[in-house]
Every structure is written in C-alpha cells, then in structure tokens.
Amino acid sequence: MTDFTTIVSGAGPAGLAAAILLAQDGVKTAVIAPASTQADPRTVALMQPSIRLLKFAKLWTPEIECVSAPLQTLQIMDDTGHYVTAPTVSFSSDEVKLDCFGYNVPLTQLIPAMRQRALDLGIPIIDTKSETSELFSDHILVKTLDGQSLTARVLIAADGAASPLRVACGIGVSSWSYDQSALITVFSHTGPHNNTSTEYHKTAGAFTTVPMPGNRSSLVWMDRPEKCKALFGLSDQELATEIQIETHGRLGRISDLGVRKVFAMKGERANIFAKGRTLLIGEAAHTVPPIGAQGLNMSLRDAAQAADLILGADDPGSDGVMQDYNDMRKVDVVPRQQMISLVNMSLLSEYASFGLLRAAGLAAVAKIPPLRDLAMAQGLAPSSNLPFAMR
Numbered sequence: 246m247t248d249f250t251t252i253v254s255g256a257g258p259a260g261l262a263a264a265i266l267l268a269q270d271g272v273k274t275a276v277i278a279p280a281s282t283q284a285d286p287r288t289v290a291l292m293q294p295s296i297r298l299l300k301f302a303k304l305w306t307p308e309i310e311c312v313s314a315p316l317q318t319l320q321i322m323d324d325t326g327h328y329v330t331a332p333t334v335s336f337s338s339d340e341v342k343l344d345c346f347g348y349n350v351p352l353t354q355l356i357p358a359m360r361q362r363a364l365d366l367g368i369p370i371i372d373t374k375s376e377t378s379e380l381f382s383d384h385i386l387v388k389t390l391d392g393q394s395l396t397a398r399v400l401i402a403a404d405g406a407a408s409p410l411r412v413a414c415g416i417g418v419s420s421w422s423y424d425q426s427a428l429i430t431v432f433s434h435t436g437p438h439n440n441t442s443t444e445y446h447k448t449a450g451a452f453t454t455v456p457m458p459g460n461r462s463s464l465v466w467m468d469r470p471e472k473c474k475a476l477f478g479l480s481d482q483e484l485a486t487e488i489q490i491e492t493h494g495r496l497g498r499i500s501d502l503g504v505r506k507v508f509a510m511k512g513e514r515a516n517i518f519a520k521g522r523t524l525l526i527g528e529a530a531h532t533v534p535p536i537g538a539q540g541l542n543m544s545l546r547d548a549a550q551a552a553d554l555i556l557g558a559d560d561p562g563s564d565g566v567m568q569d570y571n572d573m574r575k576v577d578v579v580p581r582q583q584m585i586s587l588v589n590m591s592l593l594s595e596y597a598s599f600g601l602l603r604a605a606g607l608a609a610v611a612k613i614p615p616l617r618d619l620a621m622a623q624g625l626a627p628s629s630n631l632p633f634a635m636r
C-alpha cells in the first residue's frame with residue numbers, strides 16, 4: 246500500500262495541471278513543491294487545446310478570462326533587413342473557423358488559480374523540495390529535502406529544467422545553447438493591437454508582441470545576452486523608446502512598462518521521457534526558445550497525456566505506461582523542437598543560405614494554401630491523438 250497513487254514534484258503550470266486532472270478523476274495525488282516566493286511575470290499564449298484543458302479542469306474562470314486577451318491574428322514579419330526578405334505571413338482565426346487561436350494568459354494569475362484549484366480538490370501540497378527517488382518493483386519512493394519519504398505507484402517529475410528527479414531516475418539530457426537571452430515585460434500603447442500577436446524576425450532572434458486586454462501588450466524580446474542585459478538596465482522611458490523603434494511605431498506611443506525579467510535561452514531534451522515509474526513533463530522533459538508559443542502548450546499536452554495513461558492503467562507505473570508515454574510524447578515534442586530550433590538558428594546564422602531557406606519557407610507558407618492550413622493546424626496542436634482533456 247503506497248501513500249499516494251501519484252506524486253507530482255513541482256508546482257509550475259505543468260505539474261499543477263497534471264495533479265488537477267488526476268485528482269478531479271479521483272486519483273489519490275500529492276504535490277511536492279516549495280511555496281513559491283516570486284510570481285512568474287510571464288504571460289503565455291495558450292492555444293485552443295490548452296484553453297479546452299483549462300475549461301475541463303475548471304480553471305477558465307471569469308477572473309482568468311478577464312485578464313486574458315484573445316489571439317485572433319498571428320503575424321510573422323521578416324525584420325532582418327536582409328537583401329532577400331520573406332513576405333509577412335498573417336494567419337487569421339477565421340480561416341480555421343475559430344473565434345480565436347487561443348488566449349494570452351498571465352502566469353501571475355493563472356498559477357495561483359491552479360494552486361487554489363488543487364487545494365480545493367483536496368490535493369496536499371507538501372511544502373518542500375524533492376531530493377531523490379528510489380525505485381521498487383511495485384512503487385517508487387521520493388525523499389524530500391526536509392527528510393520525508395513518500396511512496397506512490399507513479400511519479401510525475403514536473404520539477405523544471407534542472408529536474409533532480411530526472412537525474413535520480415538516470416535519464417540524461419541533450420542540451421544546446423543559443424547565445425541568446427529573452428527580455429520580457431508588458432507595456433501600454435496608444436494604438437490598438439487588434440488582438441494580433443506579431444513575431445518580428447530580427448537578426449538576433451524573434452521580437453514578439455502579444456495582446457493583453459485593452460491597449461496593452463506583453464513583449465518577449467530575444468537578443469544577444471549582452472544586449473538583453475543592457476536593455477534590462479535602461480530606464481522605463483528609454484526602454485519604451487527602444488520598443489517603439491523595434492515595433493516601427495505600429496502600436497503607437499509606448500508607456501507604462503511592467504516588471505522586467507531576463508531568461509537565458511537554451512534548448513534541452515531528455516533522452517527518454519519516462520523510465521522507472523517516473524514520467525517527465527514540462528521543462529523537466531523539454532525546453533524550447535519562445536518562438537511560435539509552443540513551450541507550455543506542449544507541457545500541458547504532456548500533463549494531459551500522463552493523466553490519460555495513469556487513469557487507464559491497472560499499474561500506472563508499469564513499463565507499458567512508460568513506453569506508451571515516451572512514444573506518444575516523442576512524436577509531438579521532437580519535430581516541434583527541431584522546427585523551432587531551425588527557425589531560431591536561421592536568424593542567428595551568419596550564413597546567408599540559412600536565411601534564404603527561412604525566407605523561402607515563409608514565402609511558401611504565405612502563398613500555398615495547403616501549407617498555410619498545415620502551419621495553422623500544427624501551430625495549434627498535433628492533428629491527431631490529443632489527450633482527452635483537450636478534445
């Protein structure tokens with residue numbers, strides 16, 4: 246007899262989503278996570294399948310909806326200034342018969358709402374860190390930093406990119422760095438955003454504005470680390486001017502900047518996504534640069550897929566479950582990560598041919614209807630085998 250059926254380590258959005266999906270279906274679940282000291286200032290563009298998951302998990306409340314903005318148009322603009330540039334690609338949600346592709350949701354509101362939902366479902370959130378795990382034939386034991394030992398049939402490691410539990414179960418990672426950082430903030434503007442998210446492709450990375458309610462947008466500015474450091478040190482007025490220049494004045498005058506944070510950019514993928522009664526989800530399994538808003542959307546698919554397999558199994562930690570989870574997540578994560586990396590590297594590369602290839606790819610997507618449809622469908626989610634909570 247184990248303490249729990251499932252232990253989830255980590256209370257970021259991926260871990261909390263998995264715990265909520267399991268507990269609302271009656272699975273005895275605990276979360277091990279240190280009480281968070283700092284709010285996550287990012288906003289995340291979540292596509293319709295992720296919004297369906299939030300609805301299914303009773304997280305899409307009026308309070309969350311009113312601080313989120315619909316994404317009706319997604320635009321990619323070649324702003325490299327290269328000799329050959331791609332045409333602007335613009336996707337409208339009307340083309341796929343949706344009101345919007347998804348919503349831009351602030352994590353400052355979403356994570357506390359998820360935490361509260363978990364507590365309302367009776368999930369114990371054990372305020373410590375997991376340190377390591379030990380595998381037994383029919384269960385797994387998790388040891389915490391404060392000396393507790395807890396057992397479960399299956400463990401979900403949602404403990405972020407450094408994931409101590411991924412290390413504990415002997416899964417290695419492939420990592421690569423991009424010599425890039427991303428500065429994030431939010432700002433007000435005098436012009437309307439028309440519910441349009443614009444990804445400007447520049448020579449040191451993507452610069453993306455994403456609509457928020459009213460005349461406000463969030464910003465992810467990818468650039469060389471030294472540039473991001475310099476931007477971080479500017480006064481609000483100076484940074485507003487820089488943003489106005491980079492957006493070519495399209496959003497009008499910029500003011501009223503929010504909290505800033507800089508993230509180092511890297512790519513990382515676990516060599517296998519499940520092993521020894523441990524399922525890796527979210528950044529414990531994969532990290533991608535913020536291009537095309539894929540990171541958390543993939544992580545929520547991890548969470549929902551893990552929940553589906555656990556709910557359907559006699560032994561949720563069996564080798565069969567591990568194998569199925571790995572196979573199902575690999576076909577979604579690996580090509581998506583490769584595509585994001587390719588786009589990013591084509592911006593950073595000094596070789597003109599790489600840039601030409603990207604321009605040709607974007608031109609094809611802009612002009613060839615079946616490719617447009619494919620790009621829009623794949624941008625939303627994989628076309629088949631979506632987990633139950635996202636259907």
Ligand SMILES: Cc1cc2nc3c(=O)[nH]c(=O)nc-3n(C[C@H](O)[C@H](O)[C@H](O)COP(=O)(O)OP(=O)(O)OC[C@H]3O[C@@H](n4cnc5c(N)ncnc54)[C@H](O)[C@@H]3O)c2cc1C
Binds near residue numbers: 254373376508540
């Ligand atoms: C600049 C930027 C913009 C982004 N924008 C988007 C977007 O628009 N759309 C999108 O889909 N994705 C986006 N992403 C990706 C998205 O933010 C991440 O994929 C997501 O936050 C990862 O969630 P997670 O729960 O896996 O990890 P995390 O949020 O890192 O959570 C891990 C949790 O584990 C806890 N933890 C760590 N160690 C332990 C331990 N030993 N024991 C217990 N708990 C532990 C941590 O405290 C943390 O709470 C963006 C990423 C960046 C960097």
